[in-house]
Amino acid sequence: MAMSQQELVDTLSGLALFADLSRPQVEAVAHKMTEESYPTGQRILRQGFTGTGFYVIVDGEVAIRIDGEERARLGKGDFFGEMSILLGEPPVADVVTTRQLRVLHLGGPELEGFLRDYPPVMYRMLKTIAMRLRNASRWRS
Amino acid sequence: MPLSTEEKASALARLPLFQGITDESMTRLAAVAGEQEFAVGQFIVRQGQVGTGLYLIVGGSVRVMRGADELAALGVGDFFGELSVIDQQPRNASVQAAESTIVLALASWDLLALLESDPALALNMIKGLVARIRAAGEQHRH
Numbered sequence: 001m002a003m004s005q006q007e008l009v010d011t012l013s014g015l016a017l018f019a020d021l022s023r024p025q026v027e028a029v030a031h032k033m034t035e036e037s038y039p040t041g042q043r044i045l046r047q048g049f050t051g052t053g054f055y056v057i058v059d060g061e062v063a064i065r066i067d068g069e070e071r072a073r074l075g076k077g078d079f080f081g082e083m084s085i086l087l088g089e090p091p092v093a094d095v096v097t098t099r100q101l102r103v104l105h106l107g108g109p110e111l112e113g114f115l116r117d118y119p120p121v122m123y124r125m126l127k128t129i130a131m132r133l134r135n136a137s138r139w140r141s
Numbered sequence: 142m143p144l145s146t147e148e149k150a151s152a153l154a155r156l157p158l159f160q161g162i163t164d165e166s167m168t169r170l171a172a173v174a175g176e177q178e179f180a181v182g183q184f185i186v187r188q189g190q191v192g193t194g195l196y197l198i199v200g201g202s203v204r205v206m207r208g209a210d211e212l213a214a215l216g217v218g219d220f221f222g223e224l225s226v227i228d229q230q231p232r233n234a235s236v237q238a239a240e241s242t243i244v245l246a247l248a249s250w251d252l253l254a255l256l257e258s259d260p261a262l263a264l265n266m267i268k269g270l271v272a273r274i275r276a277a278g279e280q281h282r283h
Contacts, residue, residue: 066278083271092278115267116260123256126263129270130227136277 003058003102008035011058012104015077017128020120029121032114033104038097045081045095052108054081060101065094073098082125085111144199144245146171152197152245158223160269166255166262173251179238188235192225194248201242206235214239226252227266 003011012018013026021029033056038044044055047066056079064072064080071093074080084091085108106114115122144152150171153159159167176199179185185196188207197220205213205221212234215221221236226249256263 082267083275086268086271087275089275092275112264115264119257119260119263122260122263122267123253126256126267126270127228129267129274130224131230133270133274133277134224134228134230136274 003035005030008058012056015056017056017077017079017121017124020124021118025118029118030104032110033106036103036105038101038103040097040099042097042101043094044097044101044103045084045091045093047092047094048090050090052081052085054085054106054108054111054114055079055095056104058102058104060097060099060103062095062101063098065096066092079125079128081108082111082129084108143176149174149245152199153247155218156195156197156220156223157273158195158226158266158269161265162262163265166259166265169255169259169262170247170252173255174245174247177244177246179242179244181238181240181242183238185236185238185242185244186222186232188232190232192222192229192232192249194246194252195220195222195226196236197245197247199243199245202239203242204237204239206237207233225249 009023009027009030012030013023018026018029035058044062045051057074057076059076061073061075062080063070064074080095115125146168150164150167153170153174154162154167159170185203186192198215198217200217202214202216204211205215222232224230225232226247229249
């Protein structure tokens with residue numbers, strides 16, 4: 001069952017990614033992105049295949065799998081899909097829902113323009129990505 | 142003798158974090174990066190402190206310590222705190238000057254102020270980090 005627009009904006013306002021936006025800005029973001037739902041066990045991004053999209057998880061959980069091995073789980077407030085878009089390369093991992101999933105989706109070609117329109121979101125994304133690099137590098141040793 | 146903005150930009154441009162950044166953005170970064178001097182034995186950062194920025198060594202050398210253990214020795218051209226300038230995570234080691242040392246320091250708040258007025262810089266930094274994550278991930282694949 002879809003959330004009302006009000007509930008969606010309330011939920012988005014609570015996410016770290018959008019924490020620096022005013023409510024009218026969050027409403028604009030909700031309007032610009034598309035709300036989508038996926039059942040359990042659905043592959044949203046496929047390792048090695050083309051097809052891009054930027055996704056922000058509103059509710060639910062996904063597993064990130066590389067060569068069949070689970071590497072991480074993402075939940076409410078997390079985002080994924082930006083790597084392939086920004087690098088212009090196919091995804092290196094499968095992203096599969098582990099529960100019923102609700103996301104906001106933005107088409108790949110729209111991501112850069114969206115980030116330029118909302119610099120605070122870009123900065124939050126930068127911080128999260130820096131953390132991900134820390135974790136990826138730590139695993140190396 | 143203090144470094145010129147150009148010299149600072151040139152030094153900072155070697156950091157992986159700033160690969161692919163335009164000359165114009167590098168000049169702006171250099172303008173807010175400052176030189177700091179440390180005497181032998183002085184701590185530049187301490188383990189556990191909130192990370193407030195990155196440091197690039199332009200003169201002298203340092204010891205990277207965790208407790209009493211020396212993890213590494215760094216010299217001219219080396220850097221540390223590269224990700225702290227973005228995410229302010231606590232320092233995971235202390236860094237102590239091994240001799241009279243000069244560093245170029247970039248504070249996270251100065252970087253943030255710059256990012257707000259330079260979306261291209263932020264976007265290019267994101268792309269650089271994402272490429273490095275992908276490279277780090279590929280190292281684990283058999």
